Every structure is written in structure tokens, then in C-alpha cells.
Amino acid sequence: MRILLAAFTAAFGLVACGDASQPSPPATSASTAPAAATTPAPVKVDFADARPFSGPDTFSVLVPSAATKSAVEAAAREKCDGKDFCKVLGWTDPDLIARGFPMTDRELEGQVFAYSLNRQSGLDEAVWTCEGPEARCPT
Numbered sequence: 001m002r003i004l005l006a007a008f009t010a011a012f013g014l015v016a017c018g019d020a021s022q023p024s025p026p027a028t029s030a031s032t033a034p035a036a037a038t039t040p041a042p043v044k045v046d047f048a049d050a051r052p053f054s055g056p057d058t059f060s061v062l063v064p065s066a067a068t069k070s071a072v073e074a075a076a077r078e079k080c081d082g083k084d085f086c087k088v089l090g091w092t093d094p095d096l097i098a099r100g101f102p103m104t105d106r107e108l109e110g111q112v113f114a115y116s117l118n119r120q121s122g123l124d125e126a127v128w129t130c131e132g133p134e135a136r137c138p139t
Contacts, residue, residue, distance in 0.1 A: 043067040045075035047088065053100060057083055060097050063090040063113055067138045073126040076115035088115040092137070112137050 043066045050059035059079060063072050072090065080086030089111060091097045096110030103111075115126045130137035 043071065045071045047075045047079040050079055050088065053087075053089060053098065057085050058087040059089070060099070061088055061090045062094050062097060063092050063138065065092050065138060069126075069128060069138055072113060072138065073115065076113075076126065077117075077124075080115070080117045083117065084119045086115075086117040089113070090115075 043064050045064060045067045047059065047061045050061045052058065053060040057080075061076075061079075076088040076090075079088055089098070090113030091107075091110050092112055093110050096107050098104070098107040098111070112130050113126070113128055117124050128137055
């Protein structure tokens with residue numbers, strides 16, 4: 001595999017990451033270096049207005065596209081605080097948010113997040129499903 005990678009990188013003039021045998025690119029001067037990127041302020045995620053999805057302890061929510069995964073997971077846990085069973089299902093596209101079961105194929109493909117809590121079984125799990133053609137996940 002290393003030989004194949006070396007042949008590929010050599011054929012296309014590429015340098016493999018961490019290849020110390022290759023020279024480093026020339027340093028840029030301060031006047032030509034790109035400006036440092038500013039870190040945006042964290043997006044507050046609040047699922048207080050989450051609508052019941054299928055029963056009183058299952059909710060469908062809009063996941064802010066600028067939110068971090070950890071912020072979304074924390075908001076879902078907060079939504080389920082004090083419940084023995086709870087499920088939070090999330091979408092980044094408001095047009096794809098399912099209103100109940102059964103979900104359409106498009107709604108299912110657009111779902112990006114599911115949080116499940118079952119205190120009796122010990123389940124406390126956040127799952128990201130960002131593979132469907134309609135899915136877009138936060139970072």
C-alpha cells in the first residue's frame with residue numbers, strides 16, 4: 001500500500017502528510033499571509049419549543065446548522081431531563097422535519113440526529129446520521 005501511495009503522490013507531484021523527506025513549502029511573509037480566521041461565537045441551542053413527535057416524550061427539533069454537535073447533544077439531554085424515557089429527533093432543514101410516524105423517505109433521509117434516553121435500560125445515546133442525500137450535519 002505504501003508503494004502504491006508513494007507512486008501516486010510522485011506521479012501527481014503531491015506530498016503525503018507527515019512525509020519528512022519532502023521539503024517544506026516556502027514560508028509566507030507577514031504581508032502575504034492570509035488573515036487569521038476569527039472563531040464565530042458559539043450558537044445557543046435550545047429545544048424548549050420542541051414539538052411532540054409521537055407521544056409526550058418524543059420530540060422533533062430543528063438543529064441549527066451553525067451549532068456544534070456537542071451543543072445539540074447537550075440541548076437534547078436538557079430537553080429529556082427528569083424523564084425516564086425520551087427521544088429527540090433532529091433535522092437541519094425545516095421543510096424535512098417529520099410530524100409523526102410513519103416518516104416519508106425524504107424525511108428519514110433528511111434526519112441528522114437522534115438522542116435516546118431510557119433510564120430503565122441505561123440507554124443514553126446520541127447518534128448522528130449525516131449520510132442521506134438530504135442530510136447536512138453541524139461540525
